[in-house]
Amino acid sequence: MSTAVLLATSCNVALTDEKVIDKPEFKSENGVFSIEAMQALGRVSSPTLSPDKKKVLYGISYESVEENRSNNDLYVMNIDGTENTRITKTAKSESNAVWIESGSKIAFLYPNEDGVMQMWTMNADGSERKMVSNVEKGLNGFILSPDEKKVVFISNIKSATTAQDIYSDLPKATGIVVDDLMYKHWDEWVKEIPHPFLADFNGSELTNIMDIMEGEPYEAPMKPFGGIESFAWSPDGKELIYVSRKKTGKEYAESTNSDLYLYNIEAKTTINLTEGMMGYDTNPAYSPDGKYVAWLSMERDGYESDKNRIFILNRETGEKSDLTKDWDYTVNTIAWSPNSSSIFFVAHHQGVTPVFNINLMTKEVKEVVGGVVDYADIIPVDDNTLIATNHSMLYPNEIFVVSSGAATKISTVNDEIFAQLTMPTVEKRLIPTTDGKQMTTWVIYPQNFDENKKYPAILYCQGGPQQAVSQFWSYRWNFALMAANGYVVIAPNRRGLPGFGTEWNEQISGDYGGQNMKDYLSAVDEMKKEPFIDADHIGATGASYGGFSVYWLAGNHENRFAALFAHAGIFNTEAQYLETEEMWFANWDLGGPFWDKNNEVAQRTFSQSPHKYIDKWTAPIMISHGEYDFRILASQGMQAFNAAKLRGIPAEMVIYPDENHWILKPQNAVMWQRLFFRWFDKWLKPQENK
Secondary structure, eight states, rough: OOOOGOOTTTOOOOOOOOSSOOOOOOOOOOSSSHHHHHHHHEEEEEEEEEESEEEEEEEEEEEETTTTEEEEEEEETTTTTTOOOOOOOOOOEEEEEEEEEGGTTTEEEOTTTTTTTEEEEETTTTOOEEEEOOOTTTOOEEEEETTTTEEEEEEEESSSEEEHHHOTTTTTTOEEEESSOOSETTTTTEEHHHEEEEEEOOOOOOOEEEETTTOOOOOOTTTOOOOOOGEEOOOOSEEEEEEEOOOHHEEEEETOEEEEEEEEETTTEEEEETOOOSSOOOEEEEESSSEEEEEEEEESSSOOTTEEEEEEEETTOOEEETTTTOOOOOOEEEEOTTTTTTEEEEOOOOTTOOEEETTTTOOEEEEEEESSEEEEEEHHHHHHTTEEEEEEEEEEEEEEEETTTTTEEEOOOHHHHHTTOOOOEEEEEEEEEETTTTEEEEEOOOOOOOTTOOOOEEEEEEOTTOOSSSSOOOSSHHHHHHTTTEEEEEEEOOOOOOOOHHHHHTTTTTOTHHHHHHHHHHHHHHHTTTTTTTEEEEEEEETHHHHHHHHHHHSSSTOOOOOOEESSSOOHHHHHHHHHHHHHHHHHHHOOOTOTTOOHHHHHHHHHOEEEEGGOOSSSSSEEEEOSSSSSSSHHHHHHHHHHHHOOOOOOEHHHHHTSSSOSSHHHOOOOOOOHOOOOOOOGGGGGGG
């Protein structure tokens, strides 16, 4: 037996040569939130309630800059936060952990000795680990049937034509033969796709494994973000619902029309539950009494940021209804109340992300708990109590018990670090826009802020383009870290962001260089009126559409900005239209192809491309991009950098050959942050550079 699976039964230390990444030692020298403090934080994830509702299982991951990787271990605590116990200490990450056998055991994913992810079980205290699957391509996720006798798991199947499929005498050829669209997606050449597999489970092994979509060339779940939330077992275990967009190639590239498919376990038959519903249908969930299925549904095909509605299906009558028809906000996450009479959900709302509840009969929406925070995971304990995670711009995820409108923190993963720090502060402002509306804008001030001093400022431009500027915590776009480095951060909820109604959210589509850019300039101009803002030293930054925004503002800011930083941004929208992969996004947001001269929306969009304004660039600009970014190719950043240098604009660029749309490897992440502040400090803090 390999030493990789020899585990001590007491503390589960993997006896490998690979270092176990543990909680780092951190001592702040000056009480200021820093890159080092941020890297030392534990990252809390995936709380799961035990069957007796007395314990919470969850993960904490830590990053090692030295090892250039992270590691997730599992912990268990009582529902009141007491008796917090670490139950794994291994060199690789446990994930997808769930309670089984009435809470006496835990099932989870962990790599085998060859590094292939498999399903394991262990006692609830972490002892007696055992690998119970041996799937060639490994498992990407799993969910057990209610009686725990069956498992549906995700594993990959081959989808691309390789050189060896055509010419078997060329074993070392690496070519991928392409004859349709979607040959690349986000950060990979699409060689495999995920499929759902059904297996019997006796507690010790998986047997009778079958692909329930065998022969179908479709993804289930949908890449790149779909996971085990795309599956739902009926309470009696006789049915399984899965999510799939049963399209390939050009048809897939142009459509967001996914559906819910009901698979009958005994008959081995499949029916489409959402036939004729044309947008994304995702996140199925049976009511505990089995009478209803709820899911998230978008109405329009091709619009990935459409309003996410809560739909329910009456399993007896087949009637479908939109619970949130009269509620003008988009929903993120749903969870049934134990009595099946209502649904808890999370949604962006006026710059924050509270928990709400909607009654099935009255369709009345009530806020369950709010505050200047964003809620994420929600797990009902009973009809009035939840386990939930929340975070803000000032702290990462922690676990809370929500009851009677109040949230009580039960995890204390990062308290020791934050106790050493004086953090920045956050203020909500309403800023008037050019068309007479009020725009919610978050302003983040440095620690020990003194309104009698002058501070440089940074305008944050959000990506998406329809992702909320709520109380999110980011390990890249970390507003607390920016403020801690002496900047006032201006973070507007400009046009196109969710949480302010459908009209506000949809305005940006087909108007990339329009009202939302005026919103940014309104926020800057309003903040420049404050005596504590150094109006001569304001920067702008953002990624993806935020990078587009920086490039566009570079040619249209009329000397408002002294320096710019763009990551993974769109510079040339004509090139972007043909370089990107998800054509539904390009068609909806850009308005269509640039060669359609009769399409007024598309022609307006492409006429507003940032590269059209390069002759007006004046501010120094830094650019970063990852070469595995297949959503916005690194060539976009290279074009912008080359243009700046040819124009004589001070410019710098960093290319990450091994990163995608995000910068994920710990050393690259630290490098990115250091370069970010080096650049802005150089141009926005001239007094410190004399």
